[in-house]
Amino acid sequence: xxxxxxxxxxxALCCCVEGQAPSNNLTAQDTVRVFVQGDSSRLPDFVESxxxxxxxxxxxxxxxxxxxxxxxxxxxxxxSSVSGAAAAVIALDGKGLFVTSVVRSGRMSGxxxxxxxxxxxxxxxxxxxxx
Numbered sequence: 001x002x003x004x005x006x007x008x009x010x011x012a013l014c015c016c017v018e019g020q021a022p023s024n025n026l027t028a029q030d031t032v033r034v035f036v037q038g039d040s041s042r043l044p045d046f047v048e049s050x051x052x053x054x055x056x057x058x059x060x061x062x063x064x065x066x067x068x069x070x071x072x073x074x075x076x077x078x079x080s081s082v083s084g085a086a087a088a089v090i091a092l093d094g095k096g097l098f099v100t101s102v103v104r105s106g107r108m109s110g111x112x113x114x115x116x117x118x119x120x121x122x123x124x125x126x127x128x129x130x131x
Contacts, residue, residue: 029060030129036063038076042110046076046087049118057126070094072125076117078110087113089121100124 032054036047047063054061064070073092078085086105093099102120107113 029055029058031060031062032072032125032129033062033064033068033070034072034074035066035068035070036074036076037066038078040076040078040087040110040114042078042114043076045111046089046114046118049115050074050122053118053122054126057122059122059126059129072099074121076114078113080110084108085110085113087117089117091121091125100128 034050036043036050038046040046051061071094073094073096075090075092076087078087080086084106085108086103087107087110089102091099091101100121102117102124104113104116104120107116
């Protein structure tokens with residue numbers, strides 16, 4: 001039996017993360033402005049994971065409202081079933097063009113699927129921004 005979350009649930013989080021020092025060899029943090037939206041009640045867990053994972057790669061995550069300028073529009077979805085939890089993340093640039101995506105499945109929980117997705121998303125975006 002599958003657990004389906006209401007697809008009409010759309011959450012947008014607006015806050016800022018400032019003053020975190022990079023933990024890798026970058027000399028200064030690169031600020032990444034993002035608007036995050038999705039159909040999961042675990043969206044706050046995903047955002048917290050992103051804050052941590054982006055910071056570990058020398059990126060300062062700053063959340064933006066949809067009416068503000070941002071580097072990426074990050075769209076997330078999560079589903080849980082008897083076989084485990086899955087999460088999908090799509091990153092679009094400020095013009096709405098596709099940048100990258102991440103899909104993680106087979107996790108024990110939605111939070112675990114989002115943690116794995118945040119880690120991979122941070123890795124991909126950090127690599128792209130450093131090239």
